[in-house]
Amino acid sequence: MVTRSTSNAKDLSALRPSASLVVVNASNEVLLVHRNPKATSFAGMHVFPGGNYDEKQDESYRMTAIRETFEETGLLLASPATSDPEVSPPPSEAALDASRKSIHTGRTLFRDFLRQHALSADVEALLPFTEWITPLGIPRRFHTRFYVAFLPPFRASGFSSSSSGATQTQHCLPTPTPDGGHEGQEVVEARFVHPLEALAEHRAKQIALMPPQHYILTTLADLLVGREASPYQRERVERLSAGAFGRMVFCPQAGGKKRDADGRVELVFEGDEARGGPRGRLHRSLVLFNAQLPTEVELLRNFDIFTEVEVGAVGSKL
Numbered sequence: 001m002v003t004r005s006t007s008n009a010k011d012l013s014a015l016r017p018s019a020s021l022v023v024v025n026a027s028n029e030v031l032l033v034h035r036n037p038k039a040t041s042f043a044g045m046h047v048f049p050g051g052n053y054d055e056k057q058d059e060s061y062r063m064t065a066i067r068e069t070f071e072e073t074g075l076l077l078a079s080p081a082t083s084d085p086e087v088s089p090p091p092s093e094a095a096l097d098a099s100r101k102s103i104h105t106g107r108t109l110f111r112d113f114l115r116q117h118a119l120s121a122d123v124e125a126l127l128p129f130t131e132w133i134t135p136l137g138i139p140r141r142f143h144t145r146f147y148v149a150f151l152p153p154f155r156a157s158g159f160s161s162s163s164s165g166a167t168q169t170q171h172c173l174p175t176p177t178p179d180g181g182h183e184g185q186e187v188v189e190a191r192f193v194h195p196l197e198a199l200a201e202h203r204a205k206q207i208a209l210m211p212p213q214h215y216i217l218t219t220l221a222d223l224l225v226g227r228e229a230s231p232y233q234r235e236r237v238e239r240l241s242a243g244a245f246g247r248m249v250f251c252p253q254a255g256g257k258k259r260d261a262d263g264r265v266e267l268v269f270e271g272d273e274a275r276g277g278p279r280g281r282l283h284r285s286l287v288l289f290n291a292q293l294p295t296e297v298e299l300l301r302n303f304d305i306f307t308e309v310e311v312g313a314v315g316s317k318l
Helices: 009-013 061-073 093-104 110-116 195-203 211-221 231-242
Strands: 016-024 030-035 050-052 078-080 119-121 127-133 142-150 187-193 265-268 283-290 293-301
Touching (some): 016 061, 030 195, 030 211, 061 119, 127 231, 142 231
Antiparallel strands (some): 016 030, 016 050, 030 187, 283 293
16 A cells, blocks of 8 residues: 655645654553634644644654643653652652743743753654644644654653552543633643543544544554553554554545535545555545534544555655
């Protein structure tokens, strides 16, 4: 299967470079944030933490993903310079919260915060897990690099999935970062939830997912089986990341104006039979839209993502 982006250079120049982080904890839960229903982008959607690349703040897209995750959820993927807490004491919760707000408002640079606390961002822990380009015709278009990172059971700073070490299906995280004005926040909730449960909530119309998040959650649901992460499961995710799948660049195309009986439209991905793939190859999502935001998503994919993906377009390594 060959993935080719059909957008030309002029089309791509208007894209906003961004990055998102899929954090997996020891209970095979992933971190989702609920965007404010009044937000200017992805209003009311459940997404992975992330945001736009900032050349003043970020040395790489991985750094964007780590910084935005910290700003939106309070989870800091960073390691101390030394394991001795007397030499490199972890920042207090109060210091983390104050720094998080200061970084979000631009008063503090993320790298200065890390340097002040003798911390190093865990950029090498982030595994590439596909890239997505917003389809043509959407007013605000993004080129988003998705990464997966496994959260250690215990961290020197930030939080894990549960309090007191007990496994929880859902765990509300610290108060999300305000996004200006007293009425709204960029994120109104953040929690860990198993991919299967997130997808079940989506089918029950309890949460709304964008096609990229639905695609990645569906993929991880087949890999993260059960409530306890295993080395075998992690190895399979790492193998996907290191192979052709991890480097796939998606630029969905509408499959035509015709809708199915439920009013859904097709978003066709690279490698589908309608995009030059083998006859019978399905790589598409059926999406029900409401005011350009999806309310239902169903993935149709009938090939092995470990062995039947060939990459014809590879994203930037910035």
